[in-house]
Amino acid sequence: MLLFALRRLLVSIPLLIGITFISYLVISLAPGGPLDFLTPEDPNASPEVKERLIREFGLDQPIPVQYWRWLQRVVRLDFGRTFLPDGKPVLTKIGERLPITLFLNIVELLVILGLAVPIGVLSATRQYSLYDKITTIFVFVGFATPDFWLALLLMFLFGVQLGWLPISGLRSLNWEYLSFWRQQGDFIAHLILPIGVATFGGLAGFSRYMRQSMLEVIRQDYIQTARAKGLSEQTVVGKHALRNALLPVVTVLGLSLPGLIGGSVIIESIFAIPGMGQLMVQSVFARDYPVVMGNLVIVASLTLVANIVADLAYGLVDPRIRLGGRRRR
């Protein structure tokens, strides 16, 4: 087990280098450069500054050279500073946005799982019933609905018409003056709509996996055995079937872990949430290489780690995989 993990980790390093190199290549090839904001479409702009900065940042070097210099700094965990006028270190810029994105994504994931698992299980056990049909339609409607459209509708209903929920942002303007509990309540109120909209769209995937997986498991012989043993339906389904049915879901969960640090640009723009999605899109548009590469390194590393963890978890959860290896020896 340990050997497996170590081997995977070692392989990850050249993978990471390859990923970052190709990414650097791709973004460098995009037309336009990082300092273009210094020569805006304006008769009063002067181009000499840009030339100087291009030399200073080494942007006139060939791309592999630029990449090598970047890599040398990154291995010392120096991600550099943004090219934009605020001059902040890349890690600071990412650090300002990452917590809220992580928080939102984790909550969203938990809500989706919390809803998708029961929905899927019940759909499977009551296959083709009215309940099954209704929930199927419901999740597919959620999947097909454009989230920005739904967001605006809900914002209009709950924010403008009824006035129950705030429309955008993360905190009210008078947040600093509220008591502790009111602060938490205010924060939660601001999150209800974004998480609600995101969840509605994301339910379809997991609940269908759950349903499908459950359907397969229920038809297995050991379930019939369990029933024959006289166990209650609740134990049969809730304990034996569910555990086995969860395996594919765990895999899918592992694969969606890297997505936790990415944000949806659309949701973030509509709800004015300062998250990673907006940062990334804006950085790409501005060709802000240090921030783009910094984010890329984090996402790539997380993806590789998450894959390893998912494989390990699968091994832990499914004894057949664990023991299977041993028996072969």
Added chain:
Amino acid sequence: MHRRARAAARLALAGACALLAACGRDVEGKDEIAPGSDAPAYGDTFIQASIGDISGLIPSLTADASSAEVGSLIYDGLVRYDKDLNLAPALAESWNFSEDCRELTFKLRRDVKWQDGEPFTAADVLFTYRTMIDPRTPAPFKEAYLLIKDVEAPDPYTVRVRYKEPYARAVDAWDDYMLPRHLLERYAAEGKLRESPQNAHPIGTGPYRFQEWRTGEKVVLVANPDYYAGRPYISRVVYRVIPSQATVFLELKARGVDFVRTLTAFQYTRQTDYPAFRKAYNKFRYPSAYYTFLGFNLKDPRFADRRVRRAFAHAINKRELIEGVVLGLAREAFGPIRPGTWAYTEDVPRYDYDPAKARALLAEAGWKDRSGDGIVEDKDGKPFAFTLLTNQGNDERRKLAEIIQQRLRDVGVKVDIQVIEWAAFIKEYVRPRRFDAVILGLGTGVDPDQYAVWHSSQTGPDQMNRTGYSNPEVDRLLEIGRASCNRQERVKYYHRIQEILAEDLPMLFLYFKDELPVVSSRFHGIKVAPAGIMYNFTEWYVPRRLQRYTAG
């Protein structure tokens, strides 16, 4: 059982409401108006919605509108523009030009303090100048400073600027923000201006002090009680970053924001016309400094012929464009100079919508429909077809392109429209002049000097003469125009330039869009003028009985 459940539900809802403290926020809700006077009072908060976050707190280093707006409240320049777009004193109380227009002397106010208490003196002006011309300072707009020969401060409240050549826009350029020497000297010396604390906690001389910048969320400013022109009435200004125009509109309806810099034409005319909105907000309208144009690549032999350009001018109906695309909320443009400024004239050749005349001009230039397919061809049978480029993300320009495409089709010219992502558009097509025709916009300053756009020498890749226009008379007029500081003379030059540009038509000047700001009706003191509405922001106030945000 049911009754208890219902009561419990009601209690829960009331509790939720109390917790959210946001029930019934729509503008449709009733407004409690306590009796009282409308006299100026200090207090309240002004919440402005901003589409983009600021990119830094030293505005000289930035190029975006948001940073400039926030900067305008924290910093001051030596001069500023008053409501009629004339130059007015700011940090300088007076100035005068020498006879030969080469020497400009400013007399500074003596009662100005930086927001940390230090006095503002000529040393700061000198420092700002030296920092801006320093090649290590990454400032996009340096041009005006580079024309200066030297700057002297014979005493702490006098600044003498000498220019290499006589320069008409000299005074204009000093509306640039002054930087504090005592705080930035060290960083400027090392070329590390961006990394100075000033970029996180700026100290300026302006009417508002910086309080906080939550990246991507908001910027908060508080009134500066020691401001030299008197403490502003509004106590706090908050910029809320809301990237989506649709969300901004919803926030407006729910009274979450007090001010939007400009509504879209559709929002202004159709969506804000109900009684509750009109009671809660005031809408304003004034011409912007920004015009939209159809630019030709004059190196293209088809467009090098003036008759073809004039034919296009006759083929297009500008009124139709204004009605259709911006719902009438724009004024026709006849040239590149901003209406309302002293050099503007409308007395130039005009081109009415006349498709017959357009076809006649095209025929004169050799383009006739010889094959009967509705498209004109030249004498070799090649059809007149070109690609019209514009940038992605701008609905207005896309619509303009479509209408123009249709109108040109009516006179036999085939147009293909291509919409390209901004950075690629500018870098790959506009700057290397790899286009047939483009739809773009240009901002105009108050001073009519547009040397950078029309002079034949300004055709390099990073320079603004995109069409490749070259006219010796215009060149000469531009040169003497910018070297004169005699307004009567300059008016004549610029009138003639506008005339020639209307005759030559290097681009079709389409329209100057209107700015459509909307402000909460509780703010008094707003007067629309050629400069807009924000010129007297420090005099806006909310009468005590109407104040909404009284915490802090």
